[in-house]
Amino acid sequence: MSTKQEGMEQPIEEHEQAARSFMASHAQIVWSVSTDTTVEDAPLCRVFIGQGEEEMRGQSWLEAVHPDDRERMMYTWKHALVTVKACETSCRLRRPDGSYGTFAVRAVPLFEQDGRVREWVGVSTDITAHQRLEDELRASEERFRLTFEQAAVGIAHVGFDGRWLLVNPKLCNIVGYAQEELLAQTLHAVLMPDDLSTAFTDAQRLITGEQQTYARELRFRRKDGVLVWVNLTVTLVRNQAGWPLYFLAIAEDVTARKQAEQQRQLNQLKDQFILHMNHELRTPLTSLLGSLDLLRMQQGRLDAASQAQFLETAISSCGELLQLVNSVLDALTITEQMIPPQGEEIAVASLVRDVLEHLDPGEEQVDRLSLDIPDRLTVWANEQLLRQVLRNLLSNAFKYCPKPAPVVVSAAPIDRDEREAHFAPSVCISVQDAGPGIPPEELPLLFQQFTRLKRDLSGQAGGSGLGLYISKRFVEAMGGRIWVESPGINRQGSRFCVLLPGRPSSPGTTSN
Numbered sequence: 013m014s015t016k017q018e019g020m021e022q023p024i025e026e027h028e029q030a031a032r033s034f035m036a037s038h039a040q041i042v043w044s045v046s047t048d049t050t051v052e053d054a055p056l057c058r059v060f061i062g063q064g065e066e067e068m069r070g071q072s073w074l075e076a077v078h079p080d081d082r083e084r085m086m087y088t089w090k091h092a093l094v095t096v097k098a099c100e101t102s103c104r105l106r107r108p109d110g111s112y113g114t115f116a117v118r119a120v121p122l123f124e125q126d127g128r129v130r131e132w133v134g135v136s137t138d139i140t141a142h143q144r145l146e147d148e149l150r151a152s153e154e155r156f157r158l159t160f161e162q163a164a165v166g167i168a169h170v171g172f173d174g175r176w177l178l179v180n181p182k183l184c185n186i187v188g189y190a191q192e193e194l195l196a197q198t199l200h201a202v203l204m205p206d207d208l209s210t211a212f213t214d215a216q217r218l219i220t221g222e223q224q225t226y227a228r229e230l231r232f233r234r235k236d237g238v239l240v241w242v243n244l245t246v247t248l249v250r251n252q253a254g255w256p257l258y259f260l261a262i263a264e265d266v267t268a269r270k271q272a273e274q275q276r277q278l279n280q281l282k283d284q285f286i287l288h289m290n291h292e293l294r295t296p297l298t299s300l301l302g303s304l305d306l307l308r309m310q311q312g313r314l315d316a317a318s319q320a321q322f323l324e325t326a327i328s329s330c331g332e333l334l335q336l337v338n339s340v341l342d343a344l345t346i347t348e349q350m351i352p353p354q355g356e357e358i359a360v361a362s363l364v365r366d367v368l369e370h371l372d373p374g375e376e377q378v379d380r381l382s383l384d385i386p387d388r389l390t391v392w393a394n395e396q397l398l399r400q401v402l403r404n405l406l407s408n409a410f411k412y413c414p415k416p417a418p419v420v421v422s423a424a425p426i427d428r429d430e431r432e433a434h435f436a437p438s439v440c441i442s443v444q445d446a447g448p449g450i451p452p453e454e455l456p457l458l459f460q461q462f463t464r465l466k467r468d469l470s471g472q473a474g475g476s477g478l479g480l481y482i483s484k485r486f487v488e489a490m491g492g493r494i495w496v497e498s499p500g501i502n503r504q505g506s507r508f509c510v511l512l513p514g515r516p517s518s519p520g521t522t523s524n
Contacts (some may be wrong), residue, residue, distance in 0.1 A: 041115075041136040047129055078104035078112055089119075096121055096129060102139070114143040166242070166263035169249075172219075174198035177258055186242065186265050188234035199261070204231040204239070204491040205426075205438035205513055211244075218248040219256055229266060231491055233513065237355030237392060239491050241270040300329035355392045355490065355513075360423045360441060361385040363395070367402045371410075380415065384422040391439045392513040397486040401494075404479045405443040405508050412447035413505065420444040425514055439514035445505040450498040458496055459484040487512070 077085050081103040092099035098120040104112040119134035160167055166183030168176055176195050184191050187202050203211060207230045214226045225247040232240050242263040249257045303326040307319065314322075364385065391398070409419045423441040450458065459480050487494040491513055498506035 040138070043134050043136070045119075045132040045134070047131065076106045078106065080104075085117075092119060092121075092132075105136075113138055113140040115139060166261075166265075168199075168261045168263070170199050170246075170259040170261050172215075172256070172258070174200045183263055186234075186240060186263060187232055188236055188238075193235070202232045202234075204233060205511060206491070206493045207231060214246065215259065218246065218259070224248075229270070232263070233355075233392075233491060239489075240265055241267045296329040296332040300326050300333070303329070355394055357390045358393055358395055358398065359387075360389050360391055360439065361387055363399065364402060364421055364423075367399055367406060371403065371407060380410070380413070380418050382418045382420040384420065386424070389423055389425070389439060390514065391441070393490045393492070397490060398512075401483045401486050401510060402441075402443075404483050405510075408479065409443050409445040409447075409508075413445035414447065414503075417446035417503070417505075419446075426511070437514045439512055441510045441512070442507055444507045446503055447505045448502045449500045449504055450496065450506050451500045455496060455498065459494070 074082055074086070085101065085103050088099050088101045098118065100116070100118045102114060102116050104114050106112055115136040116139050117134060117136045119132050121129045122131050122133055124130050160180045163180060163182055166186050167180045168183050169178040171177050175198055179191060179194050181191070184194055187194065189197065199211075200208060207228075210228065211230065214223075214228070217223045218226070225245065227243060227245040230242055230244050232242050234240060243266050245262045245264075247260050249260050251257055303322040307314070307322050307326075310318075361383065364383065368381065406419070406421070413419050421441075421443050423439055426438045426440050484494050487510055493511045494509065496506055496508050498504075
């Protein structure tokens with residue numbers, strides 16, 4: 013090679029290197045095509061696709077277009093030539109090293125003064141990096157969609173007002189709503205009343221940054237009224253500036269595990285119950301058999317007063333046995349109610365009246381009862397379980413409340429403040445007596461199994477010590493809460509309260 017030729021090639025190489033540098037920094041290629049579709053020389057384009065000037069003038073530039081894009085590219089170009097309108101498309105162009113870059117292509121016609129097309133001018137912009145980001149984003153969104161749709165746990169985005177913003181199929185399955193139905197509800201509508209304040213407090217801590225996430229076992233009420241236990245994990249999603257956007261909630265159905273735990277507890281309870289009942293049943297049975305045996309042995313030799321006394325003892329023992337048998341049946345009912353009971357809308361006033369009418373002989377005291385319950389007030393509960401709870405509370409009230417002091421049964425929706433406006437309504441049913449009250453030190457023991465107060469052990473009132481324990485289990489099975497308020501002062505009595513899910517009701521009050 014001559015020195016002259018070497019001197020000519022060096023500027024060419026320098027020019028191509030400069031072109032590559034310019035193209036890398038500007039990521040755009042400008043080109044033009046004459047009316048006979050001849051491509052004018054475009055050095056930047058030639059450098060990018062690795063073709064010579066003569067190749068570019070023909071149709072060889074098409075070989076640099078990805079095979080999958082050629083047909084679409086030619087169709088778009090021919091359509092623009094026919095319609096004489098600007099066109100936009102994208103395609104992949106092959107680099108000299110065999111790799112492909114993605115370009116956005118735009119071409120516009122330039123006209124002579126007489127309206128004829130003089131040439132076409134185009135700009136090809138390198139969008140490879142942008143396209144790569146879009147592809148990665150699209151793949152990420154698809155992975156999220158598949159995870160969201162196919163997850164074995166419920167996933168949701170929740171607004172600050174409790175509205176469901178986005179829910180996956182598993183969450184819909186857990187709560188028994190179709191997706192459209194659930195999106196029209198709020199989180200508060202499916203949470204049980206006793207869990208609402210805790211959930212609200214946790215949400216506030218997330219917003220203020222006191223904690224980053226929280227996880228709790230809570231109860232959801234399905235559309236059909238059945239309760240399910242969920243392990244709810246919640247975190248707050250923020251934007252890049254740190255502003256909160258929405259809550260991300262993950263709900264795992266743990267009902268089966270909770271039922272297994274409760275079953276183990278019940279098995280322990282039944283073992284204790286059998287041991288306890290073994291002693292409790294022997295006492296009235298011994299008294300009953302002794303009285304009847306004496307009546308048989310002394311038949312015809314006892315005066316009327318003695319016979320009446322033995323019969324009264326036998327009858328009293330039978331009553332005690334009946335109470336113990338009822339406790340056994342109630343304990344068995346707890347076992348049967350391991351699956352959350354079916355709920356229904358129940359009129360509170362009507363059920364209370366019905367329970368009063370069926371109290372055991374001697375317990376019904378209509379003249380001592382004060383009933384203050386709105387006629388249309390309803391709760392969502394299981395009628396059989398709620399009936400048993402009310403029967404137990406009313407029986408205890410009449411037992412310990414001295415005559416003629418009244419027993420007051422009242423019910424009303426609980427007050428909500430503005431921050432709880434979206435929460436499901438709840439109803440508080442209370443039974444107030446004017447009895448001896450409960451000492452403060454015995455209040456924590458009241459709802460435990462086999463618990464009897466000191467006054468019962470030393471007095472005439474009997475019982476198995478299971479009534480309030482069973483009532484507590486029934487109320488909790490219905491998604492509610494039961495507690496007692498008592499100053500422990502004689503004749504100021506006790507107030508037993510039952511909080512249950514409610515329904516909106518119209519005003520109207522029944523009073524006796």
